[in-house]
Amino acid sequence: MSDEQDPVVEVRDLRVEVGGRAIVDGVSLRVRPGRVTALVGASGSGKTTTGLALLGEFPPGARVTGEVHRSARGPVGYIPQHPAAVLNPARRVSALLTDIARAQVRDLPWARRRAAVRERVVRAMADAQLPDAETLLHRYPHQLSGGQQQRVVLAQALLLGARVIVADEPTTGQDTLTKSRIVDQLAALRARGIAVVLLSHDLDVVRALADEVLVMRAGRVVESGPAERVWRAPRHGWTRELLGGQPEFTTPEGTGPTLLRVRALAARHRTGGTTVRVPELDLRAGECLAVVGRSGSGKTTLARCLAGLHRFYEGDVLLDGTPLPRSLRDRDRAQLAAVQYVFQDARAAFDEHRPVLDQVARTAVRLRGVESAEATREALTTLASLGLPEELVLRRPGQLSGGELQRAALARALLAHPRVLICDEITSGLDTVTRRGILGILTDLLRERTDLSLVLITHDPDTAALANRIVVVEAGESAAREPHHTR
Known part of the structure; x- marks a missing residue:
């Protein structure tokens, strides 16, 4: 074996146990330069824990056995699923990158340092495929799109000389064009001899990039091998289930009375500038409406206006013909209960210090006046129907996977x-099997509760196919159309 083919990271029989439960059990893998190694599997299968182990990071209180050996060819970079969580919101992009570059030129004469720092920063941004560096360097993280935030984190890793990049669900919640750019970006890293470890539910992206595939279930690798072989002839039943096609769902027609109306809505940023316009939109009881569009098109802003989470807009949102207050703070308990929002980033929507069950049950107590014991029983029943058993939801949010927390948020x-x-993109972070289950649950909800209306903010064609109607938001303007088919 040549030196170029030697692994830059090697994991041998890794076991990570938290609270007596093995979340990774007997995992071994080799990460080689210029290769993409993909870990796929259901939420909670151990993908992220394995990926973080390459950095030497483990959950608090974890008992770890096995070996993680890294060569001396550079650090391991990590791009999290939600990159904003690791970017300092109070510092501009220029400061975030300059601090790293400045530490690398201390041996240069003072007169040359500034130019050398600038050169390194600009090169890293170019390598991370961040165009228009002059503009972006002056922005704060919250002024960037999710894809731009992701590439800033990548630029930081490249500045540090990372020879391995762990990309955790890099395409979650991204539109087709952005996904294509992310694929190109990771392929460019591979072409430069950088090893990429891809943790993903997006099988299309894995197919486009992976050289090696490891399929995980319940903390163990159940199948591994060259990507072409795994796709062509999967050997394990779980792999075949992951690769299975999307079942058809029959969505009710939604012919009830008009429940929610939007009239002449024009939302804006707090500082001005219109983000989305919706001249007219009606939502009937029992109906499923999908709102689709590219990242940054304004579809989430529209949804947040409906929920009282964005109050900077003109026009009206009416429930049963009565205008809803623009802000959550001004809505009464019945209005708060009537319009509920499930966030894309479920982890950020939970208090990390309280058990998940308590937080789910609290909704029934606070908004419906249910007694605590009855609320807990109802919460356990609802959580179990979403595949979350009692022993799991008694834990704090940090001990659940992203997909498990997403179901808890629902x-x-x-x-x-x-x-x-x-x-809001609630299926984007889920594996194919869990996604099918969630779509089935949503279909059943519409069938059982004819008074419930569903609004889906999504990039996923299978999720949008659930809808009776589709609203396309492009550059802040909305247009309604019927879906090509209904499932």
Whole structure:
């Protein structure tokens, strides 16, 4: 074996145990330069824990056995699923990158340092495929799109000389064009001899990039091998289930009375500038409406206006013909319960210090006046229907996977007994098997509760196919159309 083919990271029989439960059990893998190694599997299968182990990071209180050996060829970079969480919101992009570059030129004469720092920063931004460096360097992280934030984190890793990049669900919640750019970006890293470890539910992206695939289930690798072989002839039943096609769902027609109306809505940023316009939109009881569009098109802003999470808009949002207050603070308990929002980043929507069950049950207590014991029983039943058993939801949010927390967030919203349920990319972070289950649950909800309306903010064609109607938002302007087919 040549030196170029030697692994830059090697994991041998890794076991990570938290609270007596093995979340990674007997995992071994080799990460080689210029290769993409993909870890796929359901939420909670151990992908992220394995990926973080390459950096030497483990959950608090974890008992770890096995070996993680890294060569001396450079650090391991990590791009999290939600990159904003690791970027200092109070510092501009220029400061975030300059601090790293400045530490690398201390041996140069003072007169040459500034130019050398600038050169390194600009090169890293170019390598991370961040165009228009002059403009972006002056922005804060919150002024960047999710894809731009992701590339800033990548630029930081490249500045540090990373020879391995762990990309955790890099395409979650991204539109097709952005996904294509991310694929190109990771392929460019591979072409430069950088090893990429891809943790992903997006099988299309894995197919486009992976050289090696490891399929995980319940903390163990159940199948591994060259990507072409795994796709062509999967050997394990779980792999075949992951690769299975999308079942057809029959969505009710939604012919009830008009429940929610939007009239002449024009939302803006707090500092001005229109972000989305919706001249007219009606939502009937029992109907499923999908709002689709590219990242940054304004579809989430529209949804947040409906939910009272964005109050800077003109026009009206009416529930049963009565205008809803623009802000959550001004809505009464019945109005709060009537319109519920399930966020894309479920982890940020939970208090990390309280058990998940308590937070889910609290919704029924606060918004419906249910007694605590009854609310807990109802919460357990709802969570179990979403595949979350009691022993899991008694834990704190940090001990659940992203997909598990997403299902818990859906359960929490359902305990309000809403009339309008707004789901913002709630299937984007889920594996194919869990996604099918969630779509089936949403279909059943519409069939069982004819008074419930569902609004889906999504990039996923299979999720949008659930809808009776589709609203396309492009550059802040909306246009309604019928879906090509209904499932």
